[in-house]
Structure formats: C-alpha cells, structure tokens
Amino acid sequence: MSSSPPETETYEVTLSRDEQWVAHHALSNRLDAAxxxxxxxxxWTLEVLETIEADGDTERLTGSQADRLYDTLATYVDREETPPRDVSDATTVLARLEDVRNA
Structure with missing residues (x-):
C-alpha cells in the first residue's frame, strides 16, 4: 500500500492589472536574458507567466514560485533603470508576497 504524495502548498496572491504587468515584465526580462x-x-518562469496571464486577478502560486517571483521582482526593483511607477507596483507585490508567505 502506497501513500499519496504530499500536496504542494499554494498561495493566493491578488494583483491589480498594473501589478500583473510589472510581474509579467520582470519575468519577461528574465526570459529574454536567458x-x-x-x-x-x-x-518556473514560464509557469509563473502562464499563471499571471490567466484570466482573473488572483494568482495561485506554489511556495517555490512565490519565492522565485519575489526574487525576480526584488532584482527588478533594485535596477537603476526601472521606472519609479514600476518600482511602486513591484514593491506592493513584494509586500503582498511576504504577507501570504507569513500568514
């Protein structure tokens, strides 16, 4: 008798259209660089992009995806050439990712 594999914990992250765009842009930059x-x-980059591009404003991310999105956005925020509006939206997403991971 075998046991079922453990389910992957997921986190629901609600993003506005602008926040989705910034996350999509940062992930696209990572894809382009590769x-x-x-x-x-x-x-994982393609998986998170597909999740963000899906209809709706609530993204369901695994813990690993949430961590990687966090790292990608943190890097994007730290870039000197990132527009201030993007920094604002990305910072909001970073805080939201921290909140769901620490809940």
Whole structure:
C-alpha cells in the first residue's frame, strides 16, 4: 500500500492589472536574458507567466514560485533603470508576497 504524495502548498496572491504587468515584465526580462545568453529559460518562469496571464486577478502560486517571483521582482526593483511607477507596483507585490508567505 502506497501513500499519496504530499500536496504542494499554494498561495493566493491578488494583483491589480498594473501589478500583473510589472510581474509579467520582470519575468519577461528574465526570459529574454536567458535567451540572449543562449540558455534555456527556467521552467518556473514560464509557469509563473502562464499563471499571471490567466484570466482573473488572483494568482495561485506554489511556495517555490512565490519565492522565485519575489526574487525576480526584488532584482527588478533594485535596477537603476526601472521606472519609479514600476518600482511602486513591484514593491506592493513584494509586500503582498511576504504577507501570504507569513500568514
């Protein structure tokens, strides 16, 4: 008799259209950088992009996806060339990701 594999914990993160755009943009930049370096983009990047592009304003992310999105947005926020409006939206998403992970 075998046991069922443990279910992956997911987190619901609500994003506004602008917040979705910033997350999508930061993830797209990561994909482009991998392609420019002749590397295969990380699979998680495509998975999170698909989640964000799905209809609705609530994203269901695994813990690993939430962590990686957090790291991607934190890097994007720290870039000197990131527009102030993007920094504001990305910072809001970062706080929201922290909240759901610490709840």
């Amino acid at each position: 392609l420019d370096a002749d590397e295969t983009p990380p699979e």
